[in-house]
Amino acid sequence: MADKKTKPGDLEENEKLITDTDESFRDRVSTIGTKGNRIWVYPRRPKGSFHRARILVTIILLAVMAAIPFVKLNGHPWVLLDIMNRKFILFGYIFWPQDFHIFALVFLGLAVFVVLFTAVYGRIWCGWLCPQTVFMEMVFRKIEYWIEGGANKQKALKKAPWTAGKIFKKGLKHSIFFALSFLIGNLLLAYLIGIDELSSIITDPPARHIGGLTAMTLFALTFYGIFARFREQACIYVCPYGRLQSVLLDKNSIVITYDNVRGEPRETISRDKENETAGDCIDCGLCVQVCPTGIDIRNGTQLECVNCTACIDACNSVMAKIARPKNLIKYASESQISEGTKFRFTPRIAIYTSVLILLFALVSIMMISRTEVETNILRAKGAISQELPNGNIRNLYTLKIVNKTFDFLPIEIKIKDIPGRIELIAIDSLAVKPNGIAEAAFFIEIPIKYARQQKNVIELYIMSGERQIDIVETVFSGPVNY
Ligand code: SF4
Ligand code: SF4
Structure with a gap:
């Protein structure tokens, strides 16, 4: 030079x-x-x-x-990078090992952010x-x-x-x-x-x-x-x-x-x-x-x-x-x-800066929008729908729920927009401990008029107390010979 x-x-x-x-x-x-x-x-x-x-x-x-x-939020650190126990808290949001995909994406976003930021600034x-x-x-x-x-x-x-x-x-x-x-x-x-x-x-x-x-x-x-x-x-x-x-x-x-x-x-x-x-x-x-x-x-x-x-x-x-x-x-x-030119906000800087803002927004949305629990509800393998004497019909399901919070969560399942009943099998109530996983089997029972199709999509609210903490879509089978 x-x-x-x-x-x-x-x-x-x-x-x-x-x-x-x-x-x-x-x-x-x-x-x-x-x-x-x-x-x-x-x-x-x-x-x-x-x-x-x-x-x-x-x-x-x-x-x-x-x-x-x-700094603490509800008694928990606002930021914690506990590598030994694979527990990370960023700005009050906790990430457990099962959130690794989000964490990986956040880091990938940050890596791209660093590359673009350095190229410009x-x-x-x-x-x-x-x-x-x-x-x-x-x-x-x-x-x-x-x-x-x-x-x-x-x-x-x-x-x-x-x-x-x-x-x-x-x-x-x-x-x-x-x-x-x-x-x-x-x-x-x-x-x-x-x-x-x-x-x-x-x-x-x-x-x-x-x-x-x-x-x-x-x-x-x-x-x-x-x-x-x-x-x-x-x-x-x-x-x-x-x-x-x-x-x-x-x-x-x-x-x-x-x-x-x-x-x-x-x-x-x-x-x-x-x-x-x-x-x-x-x-x-x-x-x-x-x-x-x-x-x-x-x-x-x-x-x-x-x-x-x-x-x-x-x-x-x-x-x-x-x-x-x-x-x-x-x-x-x-x-x-x-x-011999002065600093100009060139199209390149504008594009890179826009991508940076977009990435930042994306990473923020990913962190904010993640649910407190991860719920997996599947129809039990091999089980067929049962018609009940009261005219209702029921299906058997398995549930796996991951608690990503610091709190002990009592869990209740409710059917969205359909009058029906949830019946837990072998247990009276369901709860999942902090960073714990709970598994259960349960019946969903609804009036037959809501299950006229072979496959009916229904939505389930996952409630903890009065709070809805997740919503899950699943398939409900209608009567075999309907
Ligand atoms: S004039 Fe400025 S650039 Fe030149 S040697 Fe001195 S401090 Fe460095
Ligand atoms: S910016 Fe700092 S590190 Fe770089 S040349 Fe100047 S004095 Fe050295």
Whole structure:
């Protein structure tokens, strides 16, 4: 994209690898040295309007994330992702293993949603909403700046001998990191097992929750490892969404991009002479120094870019100082940059956005419209209709009913619009326990005038108390010789 390829100012080792013309920077990761060693990134403190907006979004997100496990609806969690017991509650709707098809469809819908969203709007998720970026850049990184100072001070501290001051700073930082990781681990556990179970693990004698305490410790250690050491490597190597960017993005996707048409040829600003042919980029390297993944956005869209907006803010501050227009680095598509056009709501975006809204609506309807029970009523195999002395006719049925609620459901069957009678066989009443299955056999008895055909379709209400919780259609056989 740009004429001249550079690598991060802080990453001296990799700078040597870049020639003026090659694209070899695409063959290696900016944080891995020539010997396969990790190159630690010391990004400068970001500041600017995008960063302020991200702080606001972070506060809202963290508040919502922390609050959700505490929210209950009718005494049950509002959201629960109990993988171990295959029980999921999303926004108050419970999904049991028998709802797997709905869950699979919801996830399929979400997958398509992610693909289309990324194709149009790029990596907005990564920069603004992904918990990894939010915790790393907006929480842990800020603590690091607070204790160790900015990028240069951090580098100096790294090289400094182990004095009491350094031990104190490093000790304080890592203690806070571990405490926070422990809290994040517990938050994740609250989503997986529910806040009540988590409270019991914390308050009960340890011997009663060996498994829970082990999970707590493992989660805390994992998060500590990620945020204290692994950091941006998680986005580059582990995150499947990040790895898929090369196939999800195209030249029309809106990403954070450098306007190479306006910026090149980059030239260091000089008081004495003003080069008319020079572009707006003054090659100050600030956009590289703030990058938490250690890349140079002027090289074009790269896998490592998490769209954190730090380089936009950095470059805008430079442009303001040298009185040039802002947004040399901005949210734009590659096509917009090369064609010099502004953002347009193109038919492609309109179509993709419509499909996204449709998918969202579909998934919502599927979740909302699912019934509390799943009822299966079949005529008993081999049984024929019976004519009764009172002039009625009856058929034998089998019933299988799955309770998808948290509640014990007393069940009653009623015939819709036909005077008739339901007679349970061998039991007086029918009830099904939470997430339970009940099976029964019963007769439907109706006056013969409602069953004149060989096959008559009738509808049955499944009632629980006064509430109708399902409606089922079944076939009622008329008299054999009618
Ligand atoms: S290049 Fe990407 S990851 Fe780096 S500062 Fe810019 S937006 Fe953030
Ligand atoms: S911050 Fe702006 S002016 Fe400075 S090197 Fe980056 S793109 Fe060029």
